[in-house]
Amino acid sequence: MTKTSITPVKAAPNGRDIGFAVGIMAILCILFLPVPVFMIDIGLAFSIAFSVLILMVALWIQRPLDFSSFPTILLIATMIRLALNIATTRVILSHGHEGHTAAGGVIAGFANLVMSGDFVIGLIVFLILIVVNFIVITKGATRIAEVGARFTLDAIPGKQMSIDADLSAGIIDEKEAQLRRRELEEESSFFGAMDGASKFVRGDAVAGLLITTINVFGGIIIGYFRHGMEIGEAADVFVKLSVGDGIVSQVPALIVSLAAGLIVTRGGTQGSTDVAVIGQLSGYPRALWVAAGMMATLALVPGLPF
Numbered sequence: 015m016t017k018t019s020i021t022p023v024k025a026a027p028n029g030r031d032i033g034f035a036v037g038i039m040a041i042l043c044i045l046f047l048p049v050p051v052f053m054i055d056i057g058l059a060f061s062i063a064f065s066v067l068i069l070m071v072a073l074w075i076q077r078p079l080d081f082s083s084f085p086t087i088l089l090i091a092t093m094i095r096l097a098l099n100i101a102t103t104r105v106i107l108s109h110g111h112e113g114h115t116a117a118g119g120v121i122a123g124f125a126n127l128v129m130s131g132d133f134v135i136g137l138i139v140f141l142i143l144i145v146v147n148f149i150v151i152t153k154g155a156t157r158i159a160e161v162g163a164r165f166t167l168d169a170i171p172g173k174q175m176s177i178d179a180d181l182s183a184g185i186i187d188e189k190e191a192q193l194r195r196r197e198l199e200e201e202s203s204f205f206g207a208m209d210g211a212s213k214f215v216r217g218d219a220v221a222g223l224l225i226t227t228i229n230v231f232g233g234i235i236i237g238y239f240r241h242g243m244e245i246g247e248a249a250d251v252f253v254k255l256s257v258g259d260g261i262v263s264q265v266p267a268l269i270v271s272l273a274a275g276l277i278v279t280r281g282g283t284q285g286s287t288d289v290a291v292i293g294q295l296s297g298y299p300r301a302l303w304v305a306a307g308m309m310a311t312l313a314l315v316p317g318l319p320f
Contacts, residue, residue, distance in 0.1 A: 038090075044097040048104060055118040057098050058262050064091060065266035065273075072273035073287045078280050079197070082204050084273075085211035091270050092214045095263050099225050102259045110233050110255050111241040111248075117255050124265075125258030133250060136257040140226065143264040147271050148219035155275040156212040159205070167206070173198050208278055215271050222263050229256035 044057070068087060075081045102117055109116040114125065129136030174195070181191045233252025237243040243251070276287055296302070312318055 041090075041093050041097050044101050049101040051105060051116075051118045054098065054101050054105065055120045057094070057101070058118070058120040061091070061094050061098060061263075061266045062269075064094070065269040069269050069273040069276075072276045075277075076286060078277050079200055079204055081277060082200060084277060085204075085207035088211045088214055088270065088274065091266070092218045095218060095267060096221060099222065099259070099263055102262075103225060103229055106229050106252065106255045106259065107232055107236055110252050111237050111243060114251060114254055117259060121255065121258040121262055124262045125254050128261055129254060129257065133253040133257060136254065136261065140257050140260045140264065143261065143268060144219060144223050147264060147268045148216065151268070151271045151275050152212070152216045152219060155271065155278050156216060158275075158278045159208045159212045167202055170198060170202055208274075212274060212278070215267070215274060218267055219264075219271075222260055222267065225263075226256050226260035229259065 049057075068084075068091065071081055072084070102121065105117045115122045125136060128139050177186075177191050177194045177198070180186045181188065186194070230253055233256060234245070234248045237248030237252055238245055241248075280287070280290075
């Protein structure tokens with residue numbers, strides 16, 4: 015009997031595999047260990063930059079399979095945000111009575127920028143971000159991923175038969191047939207993983223809302239009973255900190271949700287998103303003329319600022 019040999023997988027060059035493992039362990043450590051405020055600022059800034067990077071890659075890939083690691087990256091990005099949420103919750107509840115900058119400069123900066131000194135405005139903006147992320151983008155992307163995974167799995171037998179027929183007819187050789195089969199397997203695995211990964215984004219939105227609510231009420235109770243703060247003062251400080259933290263976490267969550275939506279809505283479109291969208295929208299001059307004519311008509315209506 016011939017003994018099958020297994021080729022060992024080579025480690026990533028320059029120790030990237032070790033660095034990646036250390037990064038994953040660092041995320042887990044943040045869940046349980048106290049983190050200095052300056053490290054929280056660095057983590058929040060990294061989370062925003064990481065989400066922007068994911069969005070840019072999703073925009074420029076030629077096809078969804080070019081970003082086949084997206085479900086894994088989505089899980090990692092979600093864990094980073096949740097770990098930072100827990101770290102900021104620990105800081106807000108333990109040091110929030112010290113003032114609006116107790117949770118770091120990033121949260122304080124977002125709070126001042128979005129709230130304009132009024133925590134009611136920040137609370138409304140935070141709830142709007144939750145609605146946009148959870149109800150609009152995430153729910154739609156989840157449904158598209160479910161349907162895409164179902165139809166992809168249903169189409170596998172027909173595609174396999176087509177590959178076998180082309181191979182039997184001599185249209186393709188054995189090497190090309192293997193490549194097509196491998197691509198078919200990757201496609202089915204990718205859309206199946208996207209179906210499950212979309213639940214991460216949805217759960218992250220719910221967790222963000224719950225964490226913010228806990229921070230608000232828990233902070234007010236701690237500030238009033240433990241630190242002798244007035245109810246109004248405790249509400250002002252802890253609501254601003256909690257809503258600022260919620261907005262900071264929802265911004266990268268919204269960006270990643272948008273990236274997920276862009277990937278699952280690509281379908282069979284080839285080329286980067288900008289080329290496909292702009293090319294198809296500008297490919298029908300009559301539609302552009304009709305849109306321009308409609309805007310010109312609206313410009314003649316009294317009272318409209320066109």
